[in-house]
Amino acid sequence: MSKMITYVVTFENRRWVARCPTGEVEGVGVASSLSRLERDLAEIHAWAWPAETPGVEFVFDLPEEIAEVVAEYSRERKLAEAHTRRAAELAVKAAKVLTSHWSEPDTARVMGLSKQRVHQLKVSA
Incomplete structure (x- = not known):
């Protein structure tokens, strides 16, 4: 798992929201906790790239x-x-x-x- 896919994570409406700005993964990941969000995204990666599953990396977009x-x-x-x-x-x-x-x-x-x-x-x- 050398490759990483980076997600920009925000906190919106009492949920963590992940968006992939590079377009490698379409859509939005939503979860009530960061650990759940990371697990969900890792599962998507394992399904989409079974041979070489990329890791999950978060960049947080937080209020100033x-x-x-x-x-x-x-x-x-x-x-x-x-x-x-x-x-x-x-x-x-x-x-x-x-x-x-x-x-x-x-x-x-x-x-x-x-x-x-x-x-x-x-x-x-």
């Missing part, structure tokens, strides 16, 4: 005030994930450096971690 909040959340989440990855890298580095000078229990105390976690970090690749 909602889109701004979602965009801000997405930016912050990506930033937090980057910080989490960097903190994990630094934890390994710190554990290795500190345990070359001190015991694992003392290193754990300095780092605010359990001695088991310090040991895991120290022996990690």
